[in-house]
Amino acid sequence: MIDLLWIILLPIIIAAFSMILPIKLSKYIIVIMQICLVIIAFINFAYVRVNGIVLQSIGDWPSNVSITLRADLLATVMVLLTVILFLAMVLYNTKQKYLNNLFLFLFSVLEGLIIALFLSNDLFNVFVLIEVATVVISVLIMFKKDSQSIYDGMLYLLINVVAMSFFLLGVGMLYKALGVIDLFGIESAVSRLDSADSIILPYAFIITAVSLKAALMPLFSWLPRAHGTPSAPSVISAVLSGLYVKSGIYLFIRIQDAFASQIDTSEYFLIMGFITAVVGFILATAQKDIKLILAYGTVSQIGLIMMGLNMNHIETTWGAIYHIVNHAFFKSALFLTAGMIIDEYKTRDVYKIRGVFKRMPIVSIASIFAILGVTGAPLFNGSISKYLIAYGTSGSWAEYGLLFINLGTIIYIVKYSQMFFGLDTGIRCRSDFYRNTVVFVLGIICFIGGIFGEKSIEFLFDVKMPVDPLLYGTKAIIFIITLFIGILIYHGFLINSKFLSKLNKFELSFNEVCLTLTLFFSFTLVYLKITQ
Incomplete structure (x- = not known):
């Protein structure tokens, strides 16, 4: 077990030191540091998985008095997820013109703060x-x-x-x-x-x-x-939507656990989660800016996660937690590929972008894998977490609520996916090895997380959540039917909707x-x- 304090301080200390170095050298140092952090995080995860919860009191004060760091399986998985995604973001950013020592310092400080949030018990x-x-x-x-x-x-x-x-x-x-x-x-x-x-x-x-x-x-x-x-920068959008917003969900889990013996608000937040999911996909469908489509899509997925956390069923709870991990990967992939598409086409308007698959094939494959993940397509990571979230809801309003949410997700994804097809007069863009590799790996993870979903949950959280092949097959058929309905609804009713064009301008002061x-x-x- 490596001291928990070091995994928090290391990115901050190294980034501060790299401020005085040339930017080219700083990049290499930060990448090496990120690889070390992944190794450290994995070692700590393995230790906690075998030996149980680790509590570390700063300054050797009593646990209820000192600042205490707490590493359980959920916390160590979130830390591991953090360092993996930050490594991906640093590699993705390697050749960007705006990248300088200040950006690397702030980015690394943010990583240390997020890790500290997941480990803090105070x-x-x-x-x-x-x-x-x-x-x-x-x-x-x-x-x-x-x-x-x-x-x-x-x-x-x-x-x-x-x-x-x-x-x-x-x-x-x-x-x-x-x-x-x-x-x-x-x-x-x-x-x-x-x-x-x-x-x-x-x-x-x-x-x-x-x-x-x-x-x-x-x-x-x-x-x-x-x-x-x-x-x-696209990496900021990806980190915020793929990872940082999960700190709010993580804190929600911790706060609910702390007050559970006296306060039960599961039904309240179940309903709030459903409303959040519905409003999120409606506003996502209304957007024409591809980053805003993805951002409102995150709101919808958060609502889905909150529903799973508040159904008071062991399968739905672990399904929601696994969906946190899945969402981090497919939404990071989508924001990073969206950034590459915007750089190539010089616009964020989904109606003005066509033929991405021809011009940017690797980016398109990564995006489509991530899209299949977010919609819960069979064999992709979202299908396993959504299967577990839906487990045990048979006959309740939540069962139909989840179907409605997934229909809404498919509708805005149909709108988003149009840009990959159609005619495009441009030539194939020059490839960036680092960016293409990062997004492609993230896309592949979305596939692996589905094929080995049951094993992944057992490995990460030390719980067995068996997937019934017959029930999973039924869910796959329902998905295909929902997909066709979503395509018909979008192209038949919503593509020229004046109501959606009005919602496009929705924002609060x-x-x-x-x-x-x-x-x-x-x-x-x-x-x-x-x-x-």
């Missing part, structure tokens, strides 16, 4: 990490310094500062009520309470902030601006986001008062 430490990460992400969004990216970056910064004020207030109230802010300590203290009255208000504050970080309805409006801003944040908190608090 809520105040989580607050500090998110605040610093918010500043770093805002700077990265604004890195190319055009007016739109500066506006989007500042909006992201201000919205998250407001949300984390809710989080900090909740943590303070929780400390006053329980005397601890360590998640293990909170779980133990909450289980000894006679009633939930004293923790309802701090829980409402904390879960409101976490819901915004996870981009739940109606708190998701910051996400498309941050992930789809026109001039933000800063004041409106603050209002929705307050309303979400108020509604959550009322729900808790009525049901607990």
Whole structure:
């Protein structure tokens, strides 16, 4: 087992040192560092899988007093996922003109902060990490310094500062009520309470902030601006949508576990997840900007994950967790390939891009593999996680809700996929070995994660989730039928819809986001008062 603190500090220290070196040398050092981090993360994952949870207290103070790092299987898998994706992003970025020492430093700092978020067991430490990460992400969004990216970056910064004020207030109230802010300590203290009255208000504050970080309805409006801003580097969009937004879902899992003995909001968040998924795919279908299609698609997939986490069924829970991993790979692949397509065609308009398969064959294959993953096509990674999420919903409204969500996913993907086909007068583009290799590998992972989905879940999480071939085959037939229905709906009714063209302009101002944040908190608090 390698000290958990080093896997957090190493990317920050190495990146800071590389600031004084020539950029060519810095690139090599950062790549070598990323490979080392993958090895370290895998060693720690293997150790935890064999020996169980590892708790590391900084400064040898008692666990409920010191800053504590906690490595369980979920945390180590998320750390491993983080370092693998960051290695992919660094390789993808190798020949980009905007790449300099400052960008590499900020990018590596963000990696260290994300790793720390997954390992931290202290809520105040989580607050500090998110605040610093918010500043770093805002700077990265604004890195190319055009007016739109500066506006989007500042909006992201201000919205998250407001949300984390809710989080900090909740943590303070929780400390006053329980005397601890360590998640293990909170779980133990909450289980000894006679009633939930004293923790309802701090829980409402904390879960409101976490819901915004996870981009739940109606708190998701910051996400498309941050992930789809026109001039933000594609690797930033990929990291934010493929990985960083998962930190909100991860915190949701941890917070729910800590309060589970006294507070049960699974039905509430099941419904919120469904609404988020539906609104997400509707707004994705309405977009013509390919990055915004993908960004709103992320909102929809987050809703699907939240449904799986709140169905109170072991298969659906692990299906949702596996979908977190799957989404990280196929959405990273889609954002990176979208960046390459935009660079080649000099436009983000999905209606103006045609013949990508002819001009960029490797990019197209990687994109199509990722698309098959996100739609849950048989043999691809999304099919396994969606199969498990749907497991046990037979006869309930959630069964039909999941079918409706997948139909919506197929509809906006049909719109997105049009650009790969059709006539194109351009010539085949010059290939970039690093970028092509990265996106192709990510696409292949989407396929491997489906073929070996059952084995992957057992390897990563040490749980057996058997896939019934007959039931899986039935789901495959349903997918094919849904695919044809989705194609007919898009081309028959939605392709020239005036309603969708109006939704295309939907966005909330800063004041409106603050209002929705307050309303979400108020509604959550009322729900808790009525049901607990």
